[in-house]
Amino acid sequence: MTSNPLQQTYGQRALKHSNPAAKLLLETMERKKSNLAISVDVTESKDFLSIIDSVGPFVCLVKTHVDIIEDFDESLILKLQELSKKHDFVIFEDRKFADIGNTVALQYSNGIHKIASWSHITNAHPVPGPSIIAGLSSVGLPLGRGLLLLAEMSTKGALATGSYTEEAVCMARAHRDFVIGFIAQRRLDNIGLASDEVPDDDFLILTPGVGLDVRGDSMGQQYRTPREVVLESGCDVIIVGRGIYKNANEIPAQAKRYQDAGWAAYLERVSSVA
Numbered sequence: 001m002t003s004n005p006l007q008q009t010y011g012q013r014a015l016k017h018s019n020p021a022a023k024l025l026l027e028t029m030e031r032k033k034s035n036l037a038i039s040v041d042v043t044e045s046k047d048f049l050s051i052i053d054s055v056g057p058f059v060c061l062v063k064t065h066v067d068i069i070e071d072f073d074e075s076l077i078l079k080l081q082e083l084s085k086k087h088d089f090v091i092f093e094d095r096k097f098a099d100i101g102n103t104v105a106l107q108y109s110n111g112i113h114k115i116a117s118w119s120h121i122t123n124a125h126p127v128p129g130p131s132i133i134a135g136l137s138s139v140g141l142p143l144g145r146g147l148l149l150l151a152e153m154s155t156k157g158a159l160a161t162g163s164y165t166e167e168a169v170c171m172a173r174a175h176r177d178f179v180i181g182f183i184a185q186r187r188l189d190n191i192g193l194a195s196d197e198v199p200d201d202d203f204l205i206l207t208p209g210v211g212l213d214v215r216g217d218s219m220g221q222q223y224r225t226p227r228e229v230v231l232e233s234g235c236d237v238i239i240v241g242r243g244i245y246k247n248a249n250e251i252p253a254q255a256k257r258y259q260d261a262g263w264a265a266y267l268e269r270v271s272s273v274a
Helices: 010-014 020-032 045-058 074-087 101-109 131-143 163-173 226-232 248-271
Strands: 036-040 061-064 090-097 121-124 146-150 179-183 204-207 237-240
Touching (some): 010 020, 020 146, 020 179, 036 045, 045 061, 045 074, 045 248, 061 074, 074 090, 090 101, 101 131, 121 131, 131 146, 146 163, 226 237, 226 248, 237 248
Parallel strands (some): 036 061, 061 090, 090 121, 121 146, 179 204, 204 237
16 A cells, blocks of 8 residues: 555545544545535524535535534534434534633633534644643543644635744644644645655645635635645645535535535545556
8 A cells, every 4th residue: 555645545544543533534535425524604503504414415524613603502512413423424613722721621621612522623723832732632632532733724815834834744743643634725744854754644634715616705715626625735625615505505516516526636636646
């Protein structure tokens, strides 16, 4: 078997991961033939659940921002978990933690959202340094959760570049039991290594800013196609939001369209010659 993640199937890569959340995501992708994640950014519970139920058959992962839901209560999480089982998808709360270790541990485990109790995956800015991983890991690792670091962002003018991205990769390598990958625009395997070093990392790359019909919006978001993201940049999961659910009547059709485009790019990638 090749050691290059770009030429391994998601199922083959799942065998190498010890973190339960990473294994679950890769196995789900292989099982459902989907590398599509839906970002559900709506403010009412009924819309939130309706969109997820509609896209559920087509996605490997549902990305949430539960702090924007105006009528949030604990029953919403129970319904989300039911949909996760019904449609076989992983849950990713896009919390973007960005504080000292003790504070993020409390934010992750407590409060009204109790994220660690239901979200398989969450994420964090590496700005505070390794203590943020230590704090989140103290809560999430015993529960089998996984963490993504925000190494790059898809907005115009983002500051997450250069040495910032390099430090994020170094932090991840030092905490491979809990950090399972990155929010990024490309593969980061060679970052921080000497030219003669062979990378042995297999971090998952989840990529926002994916669109089939538009190239940007009025608030600085920049879009690339699934083929550009998966085949050309070597990313693993495409994250799509408004492009799927902006028209309620077209949600299943649009989700299938993105699923097919992302999977075709993946199949072309794993079948290519190194």
